Amino acid sequence: KNKGRLLIKCPDQPGIVSAMSLFLKQNGANIIESNQFTTDHEGGTFFIRMEFECPDLQEKGQRLENQFREIAESFSMDWEIHFLHDVKKTAIFVSKELHCLRELLLEWQSGDLMTDVVVVISNHEECRGIVESFNIPFYYIPANKDIRKEVEAKQLQLLEDYEVDLIVLARYMQILTPEFVAAHKAQIINIHHSFLPAFIGANPHKRAFERGVKLIGATAHYVTNDLDEGPIIEQDIIRVNHRDNVEDLKKKGRSVERSVLARGVKWALEDRIIVYENKTIVL
Template sequence: MIQSLPTNRGRLLVACLDQPGIVASISSFLQKQGANIVQSDQYTTDPEGGMFFMRIEFDWSSKNDHFDQIKERFVEIASEFEFDWRMERATRKKKMVIFVSKENHCLLELLWKWKAGELHVDIPLVISNHPDQKEEVEGYGIPFVHIPVEKGRKQEAERKAIDLIKEHDADFVVLARYMQILSPTFVQEFPKKIINIHHSFLPAFIGANPYAKAFERGVKLIGATAHYVTDDLDEGPIIEQDIMRVNHRYSSAELKVAGRNVERIALARAVNWHHEDRVIIHGNKTIVFS
């Protein structure tokens, strides 16, 4: 198990137009609330009229729990600088619903990290359009829901899934090799809250069997991309990418195994950064604080 976080740890993420006094104002505000900054990261896109991004971790006085008061009081300073912001308790477990189809490498990576305490989340259920992973998932004590996506009934299947996600008050959704294209209706229900993983050959080798096509082409690098889902297929803001060097000795099957390994690692990193409030979305890009 990883070391537990202090119960009085908070996280603050801020995005706004760059202007004088932002850092000083936030620091002064937290000091007046009896809070101590334990980590601070910031980034400016352009010193002249660019965007400013900041992530702060702070501890408030352990003598009393006044996090909600701190959050409420921050509204005034946020309004003054026109912040796009959010403040979270670091110990709050976000609820993550996982979608999967037949391939289980990404699913199992997430479940193992959750079981080991490396993913500080709750997993209320796993949803799949195939029954293959039912026994594996339930072995972790997590409910498994099979929602088949039949021809002409996709809208009905998505509605069932949407209702389940809302019923469990999930914070975000992870597509762990879920081989269905989500409709705009589904995506709009959970904006900036759906994370997907795919191979990084795109726009090359589109469609089925990308690793077989990559083998025929003799690629020397394979990779994976984890990103937020938007209405533009596989073009949402990128959270993480990883690569692995390969050579002519790799068979098509070996390329696929290597690709799976890269996919599961990249997705797990992206999920971890998301639930630790390390990601700020700006347009179609992300700022990820390490």
């Protein structure tokens, strides 16, 4: 597990990769994956994700981080360093529809999601059985518009208690207030059951049926204060036809929702996503 990841965003200029790779080499680290992107070759913004392996990283991590600060400053970098021995802690929010929760738990159990699922929170009791069968703490917090403030207070307390790094809204059907979104450091990933920006908002499958589309989709995105307007992480679609009624669209949609969300969460856990101008760069 002697692995780490550097994520960088800075103004493009010659010498960035050179400085970073020299730094890693001097610290005995070997680059095992490196992906970069520049918005524009003249005056653009530069992004890079470097994954490296380094003996005794657990001991040397803090020192590496301190030393890198100097390079970061000289290139005016926004930067993050992640060590794989610091396993991320994830909370899952869910309501009555359980297919996304199930997919995440199965992927996690198969070792495909490198995280600790530390807590599941729901405004319904439906998922208690499945969650507890995975030995994950489950909290039932009934919710509605009128008690939103208290509900979010309880949720924020749990996020703090469990030191959550990532919140996944796995078909959680309550709107989060801007205060909630702002209050906690955790990133929040939502799955919307349409191909955004088509069918923003409620009842996308009903509206897709009425419009007679031939494909329906799903979108994993970061949550911001604008409903369904956050940076898109991943999307996919499934083919439908005139035989499918609204109920059929929901069924078909489930399979694409769960795989899109699972991919988005996986990339977030692998520190592959940089947000830039309300879009995502997935490296």
